[in-house]
Amino acid sequence: MKNYYEILNITKDATQEEIRSGYKKMLRKYPPEKEQERYKEIREAYDTLKDEKSRKNYDAYFHHEKDIKSLEDKYTEYMEAKNYNDAEKVLKKILIISPEIAHIKDKLGEVYLLKKEYDKSIKIYEKLIKEYPDNVDYLIKLGKNYSEKEENSKAIKYYIEAYNLDNSNLIAVNEIVYLFIDDKKINEAINFLNKDIEKDNKLDFEDFFALSKLLECYIIKNDMSNLKRTLEDIKKIAPEDEESKEFISWKLGKLAANLYDMQIYEHAKEILEICLKLTPNIEVVQELYRGANLFVEATKLIKDETIEYLAKFPVINYFFNKELKENIKEQAIQTLDEYIRHPKGREILKNEIDRIKMKYPLLYKETSIYNFYNEILKVINQASYTRTIYQETSGKGACYIATAVYGSYDSDEVLVLRRFRDEILKPTKVGRKMVAFYYKYSPYLSKKLKLNSIPSNIIKFILNRFIKFLNRYILK
Structure with a gap:
């Protein structure tokens, strides 16, 4: 069995204040977004030791340690092999030796959850909650079972109970938000997050998780004004230490990368600008920002009704080549050719390309786009030169x-x-x-x-x- 005191880096006679302090230190060192398994251990240790009854039960476990240890080793081996049936049998043997060990019942509930035997798991956690009504971890696992059964209202009920007992529990916050979103109740999710942020009447680094979830909600709503406001709040809370900056940048960068893959480039760009201010030297962020910025500029150009559509083709071809049908490409090239063969067409093209160069320099300087425009201009200039010479000599x-x-x-x-x-x-x-x-x-x-x-x-x-x-x- 894991040593919860060692996990929280505290002594066996630690006070409740020392347990809370150890938990917060470990939480900052191993945030759930980066160290999910480690966070789970930390949370399990904290939930067990902060409750006097469960702590006493945990300490009593060591009286049977010799008898139980070999069985627990087998349980661990079976779990690593995803052999849940044998893991279940081993846990039941341990409960025969010592029927009151709560954390073994908890593990059995987890096994049933993994086996998708949700009703069995629910029965275990309902009994554990009656015995340990303040155990946040049990409430969350009960909520998880109902969530898997797609009984969202019951799941939210238990997650909120867990949150009310411990409003610093990020799993509870995360699950409540996503269940609201799943139920198409985006405004309820936003209201919940805003209340969570305002609970201590101050905006600080502890609010970053809720702020990052708010970003996701505003993206779903396509609410740019509140998205920008939330990004400004994140700027305000960014600590000076490099480790915290890197964490915020990593979290936001992950969100921006997902938006980029979803082709939501404007929102991705807004978020990546914050990442660059926090960590300006990370190449992957620089490249992602550059790509998002180019797509945003391309969208502006395509929507720009003041510029001849044909002059936009090199940009459209560069960004959306795979989506363009071959007949559309051929038609565009043919129309370009027709423009180039006529003096007025050449003049229009040249003027439009100059306007793109002035108005959208970032796009124009992109190597492939620049080469395309350069080839068009070469042909235009050659045609104009040939025409002038021929008019003079014919x-x-x-x-x-x-x-x-x-x-x-x-x-x-x-x-x-x-x-x-x-x-x-x-x-x-x-x-x-x-x-x-x-x-x-x-x-x-x-x-x-x-x-x-x-x-x-x-x-x-x-x-x-x-x-x-x-x-x-x-x-x-």
């Missing part, structure tokens, strides 16, 4: 039909066709005859074509295929 002859179809003498499509005329057709005899034939009939035909009419669109479709062929294979 002949004045008009492409009548192409101009009528595309609506502009200077459109990129018309420039490609003019290049084909000047660089491919004119240097050859056959080509010159084709050009002469074209200029003989095209002025008349072009007058019959109206922009975006059915004939114009048919001709445009054919020319687009031809221009694509020229760009790919002829005019490289």
Whole structure:
């Protein structure tokens, strides 16, 4: 059997005040969020020794220590192997030797709980509570049984009884809150936590656990104003010692990581900012904050109606590539290509990219996004340069039909066709005859074509295929 005096680091003749003091010291050293099993031992030791009756029962156990020790060793062995049936048999043998040992009855109740024989476990704890009405641990285990049976109202009743006996019991606080949440009673959970925080009329480090639970409640409610207020309260109570700072940062970081995985980036960012102030040099927190911040900025950009949607595509592709359907990606690339082929489209894209660079620098500087925008700008600049050079050096002859179809003498499509005329057709005899034939009939035909009419669109479709062929294979 474990030595509860050693667990609390106190002597066997310790006073009740010394027992409480030892418990608080161990609790701070081994908080339940980090050392769950150790905390369970500490809590069990405290609940046993603070109650005079259970302490007397515990001390009496050592009179039978020789007879019981070998059986307890077997019990431990069976429990480690998760052999609950044999563990149950051993505990029953011990109770035959000494029927009144409360902690053995407690262990039997735990075994029944693990075996999901909840009614048997409930009977044991109901009897123990009658004998030890102030034992918080027994009340919590009774509440746990009802919780597992999904009888939440009964579970809450016993957890609240435990809390009223010892309002520092974090397990009771935790279970009450989660049962309220499970019953969709989020406001009751918030009210309970606020009362717990205000119970001693002061805000200090002892309130951190309740404050961290409040954060979870406000996240569920999507209540940003109260979330921020609670974060400010946490800032106020952060102790100066590094160990406490690291603990708070670890606890908040764990919550932020869960939010990040749930894609709740704005709340994650708010919480991680506190973590960075407490522990600025932890790389995993830095990386998590950077990622959350990028997602928050990306969401702002996507919702920004003042920026052309097409210019947002490199950002959308970077963050949501896996969610984007292939046809949407292809359509976006095709639209980008169409913009780049037209002077007005290039101008719009360039202006929008400049605006993103100024308004969302964090996103713009992200390597993959920056490279995407840089490639677009390179193509835009090259196309603009080629167009300028060609306009300065090409002949004045008009492409009548192409101009009528595309609506502009200077459109990129018309420039490609003019290049084909000047660089491919004119240097050859056959080509010159084709050009002469074209200029003989095209002025008349072009007058019959109206922009975006059915004939114009048919001709445009054919020319687009031809221009694509020229760009790919002829005019490289």
